[in-house]
Amino acid sequence: MIVYILRRLGATLIVMAVVALFVFSLLFLTPGDPAAVIAGDVATADDIQRIRAKLGLNEPFLVQFGGWVGRLLHGDLGTSIFTNLPVTKLIGQRVQPTVSLTLLTLVVAVLIAVPLGVVAAARAGTWTDRLVMGFSVLAFSVPVFVLAYLLIGLFSIRLEWLPVQGYRPLGEGFWPWLSHLILPSLALGTVYMALIARITRAAMLDVLAQDYIRTANAKGLAPRAILMGHALKNAGVPVITVIGIGVALLISGAIVTETVFAIPGIGRLTVDAILRRDYPVIQGVILLFSGIYVLINLLVDLSYTFFDPRIRY
Amino acid sequence: MTQAVLAVQRPVSPTWQRLRDAFRRHPTAIVGVVVLVAMVLIALLSPWLGTVDPQAISPIQRLKQPSMEHWFGTDTLGRDVYSRVLYGSRISLTVGIAVATLSIAIGLAIGLVTGFVRWLDAVVMRVMDGLMSIPSVLLAIALMALTRASVGNVILAITLAEVPRVVRLVRSLVLSLREQPYVEAAIASGTRLPLILLRHILPNTVAPLLVQGTYICASAMITEAILSFIGAGTPPNIPSWGNIMAEARSLFQIAGYLILFPGLFLSVTVLAVNLLGDGMRDALDPRLARRM
Numbered sequence: 001m002i003v004y005i006l007r008r009l010g011a012t013l014i015v016m017a018v019v020a021l022f023v024f025s026l027l028f029l030t031p032g033d034p035a036a037v038i039a040g041d042v043a044t045a046d047d048i049q050r051i052r053a054k055l056g057l058n059e060p061f062l063v064q065f066g067g068w069v070g071r072l073l074h075g076d077l078g079t080s081i082f083t084n085l086p087v088t089k090l091i092g093q094r095v096q097p098t099v100s101l102t103l104l105t106l107v108v109a110v111l112i113a114v115p116l117g118v119v120a121a122a123r124a125g126t127w128t129d130r131l132v133m134g135f136s137v138l139a140f141s142v143p144v145f146v147l148a149y150l151l152i153g154l155f156s157i158r159l160e161w162l163p164v165q166g167y168r169p170l171g172e173g174f175w176p177w178l179s180h181l182i183l184p185s186l187a188l189g190t191v192y193m194a195l196i197a198r199i200t201r202a203a204m205l206d207v208l209a210q211d212y213i214r215t216a217n218a219k220g221l222a223p224r225a226i227l228m229g230h231a232l233k234n235a236g237v238p239v240i241t242v243i244g245i246g247v248a249l250l251i252s253g254a255i256v257t258e259t260v261f262a263i264p265g266i267g268r269l270t271v272d273a274i275l276r277r278d279y280p281v282i283q284g285v286i287l288l289f290s291g292i293y294v295l296i297n298l299l300v301d302l303s304y305t306f307f308d309p310r311i312r313y
Numbered sequence: 314m315t316q317a318v319l320a321v322q323r324p325v326s327p328t329w330q331r332l333r334d335a336f337r338r339h340p341t342a343i344v345g346v347v348v349l350v351a352m353v354l355i356a357l358l359s360p361w362l363g364t365v366d367p368q369a370i371s372p373i374q375r376l377k378q379p380s381m382e383h384w385f386g387t388d389t390l391g392r393d394v395y396s397r398v399l400y401g402s403r404i405s406l407t408v409g410i411a412v413a414t415l416s417i418a419i420g421l422a423i424g425l426v427t428g429f430v431r432w433l434d435a436v437v438m439r440v441m442d443g444l445m446s447i448p449s450v451l452l453a454i455a456l457m458a459l460t461r462a463s464v465g466n467v468i469l470a471i472t473l474a475e476v477p478r479v480v481r482l483v484r485s486l487v488l489s490l491r492e493q494p495y496v497e498a499a500i501a502s503g504t505r506l507p508l509i510l511l512r513h514i515l516p517n518t519v520a521p522l523l524v525q526g527t528y529i530c531a532s533a534m535i536t537e538a539i540l541s542f543i544g545a546g547t548p549p550n551i552p553s554w555g556n557i558m559a560e561a562r563s564l565f566q567i568a569g570y571l572i573l574f575p576g577l578f579l580s581v582t583v584l585a586v587n588l589l590g591d592g593m594r595d596a597l598d599p600r601l602a603r604r605m
Contacts, residue, residue: 011442018443026459037459137591141584143535145542145558146576149565157566164566252450256539259562270451274458274545282458290447297446 005302012298019290020072023283024065027055038081038277054081055279077284082276087284091266097167098265101188101257102250104181109189110196110243114232117200117239122227124205132197139194144253148187148260155183165262184261188253192246199242203235210234236307244300251289334596342592348585352578356402364396367552378570385574388560397552398574404553405534405582408468412533413526415472420479421522425510427480428487438484441477449474449532450539457545467546471533482525486518520597527590531583538579554579 035052036043051057056064071078077087120132156164162183168176207213208231216226258267266285273281336342355362371391379386385394427437444452449471456470490496490513499509540546541555542562549556554575561571 014439015442015446018440019446022440022443022447023455026455037461137587138584141531141587142580143538143542143576143583145539146572146580149569149572149576152565153569248448251448252539255450255454256543259543270454271543274454274543277458279458282455286447286451286455289451293448294446 001305008298008301012294015294016291019294020069020287021065023286024068025061027057027279028061038279040277051081054079072287077287078280080273080278080281082273082278082281087281090269090281091284091288094264094266094269096169096265097263098254098258098267100170100177101181101184101263101265102254105185105189105192105250106243106247108185109193113193113196114200114239116193117197118204118227118232120197120201121204121208121231122223124201129201132201136194136198139190142190144187144191144256145260147190148184148257151183151187152260165260167261167263167265180261180263184257184263187260188250188257191253192249195246195249196239196242200235200239203238204231207231207234233307237304240300240303240307244297247293247296251293336592336596339592339595341588345585345588345592348581349589352402352406352582352585355399356406359396359399359403362399364399365393367392367396367400368550369393378568386568386570388557388568388571389564392552394557394571394574397557398554398578401552401554401557401575402578402582404464404547404551405537405579407464408471408537409530409534409586411468412471412475413530415468416475416479416529417522417526419472420476421483421515421518423476424480424483425487425514425518428484428491428514429506429510434484437480441480444474444477445481447474450536453536453540454543454545457540462546462548464547464551467537467540470540471536474536475529475533479522479525479529482521483518486521487514490514490517524590524594524597527586527593531586531590534579534583534586 035048035055035057038055039047039051056067068078075088077091079086080090083090116132120129123129152164155162163180167180170177204227213226213230216230217223221230254265255267255270257263258265259271262268266288270282270285272278273285336346369392371387374383374387374391375389377383377387377391379394383393383395385398388394388397423437427434447455452474453467453470456473457466460466460470493513496509496513499513504512537546537553538555538558541553542559544559547553547556549559557575558572561568565572
């Protein structure tokens, strides 16, 4: 077990090193002068030179990369070109809204999607099943921001139940915080729910075809007990895997959702950085999000033994 | 019971026949095909479908609600949204099809080689793992931030984000195919590697890649819209569904139609591609069909 964890940690480090190398070398791989692109169309030669110097583009690649990694390991993600503030500070200021949004979405989506998938599998072939599957195909087809505007149009503008945009910190009270996150979470979580419900259903159908389920049925166990006790626990591995993989959807979606709902989070920071071509900030955000994504999937891998004791490392 | 026996006895049908059978079982896939054909026609025929120049600015006609004159209303510069949405279908379809074709071609090439060359496999797969751990929209954003906005760059950026998943798929197919007796026989009889790939491996990757390709097409269209929406995609002067919606970002309370119409077209197109993909998957992968 310990050996396995260490090996997985090693693999994770390699993956993160590849991510870092890739994100860094993008500056060099892209055609043309990145400094000129970042500076924009109205930049003077001085501006471009200033950005070149700031990004360290005048030095050899390996020197630059070494210095960058060294600073990275000390928790320094560089300095924003636009605001001249450290990227870590910029991200730090924006953490709470994004964590609130994604965590709330994750928890609510899992709590809704897994039961949906279970019900669909238990009633496979019925209208309930078709409804759940239909919802899932539909959810895969509507982009996050279109759904977001539809929700705003219905619940905020037409019915006036919830605020249109904005964010309130948790410190200002629970309801103001929650009311500003309901619609964003719904918009962000729909495709995630569709994915989880679909995989849960597929995994449950596999398990429900097993002999021990028939045995449980034969000995007269209540259907609910079979579904929850026998089937769901054994369908745990694919379900927890897709919950981990789907976090990528939450991360990508958060960028768009925060834009639509004017939530001052890391996603909004990313979009602002794109519009200003503030590459150090983009770099930092990608590294951070990829790191979190890799970490979550590492935890998912390690949790397999809990769901399936047959898996031994 | 009788049906099951009959199904077992029936000989394995060729790909196109299985497709036809599956479409008969899945009327939704036919709906998908019909909608897609309609979209392609709209894209090709957009100049003759009652549209005006999608770029024509008309300051007096700014932000007009949908009417008989402007079916989908007008935007902040007085441009006709109906014309822009119709012309926008060209961008979405181009991006979707180009990304699907390119990423399958590149992924197939890399996957075939890495599946057979052991030392390369370890290196390439670590790189792919790294790329895959960057959420694909973020990866495309990073690429777009460093290049000038153009449809070509959007296609390349999304392709690069999709390639690792194709490589994964092809590699797993190759790894299981190379253990097949007929491949071992080919190796034993001294067939050269390129010929083995071409004759024995490649034909067996067509079906899964066809299915994967439709899903890539669907997700590429959504990614293009997302990129354009946040200002890192198709250049603003080219009408694309994402761009039309991006312009409505600050106006959606007074001009919801700017989101509604392109959003509807985009969703319906992506839905059609997904339905087609589901139908093809059921046809070409009977094992998965039962479950998904």
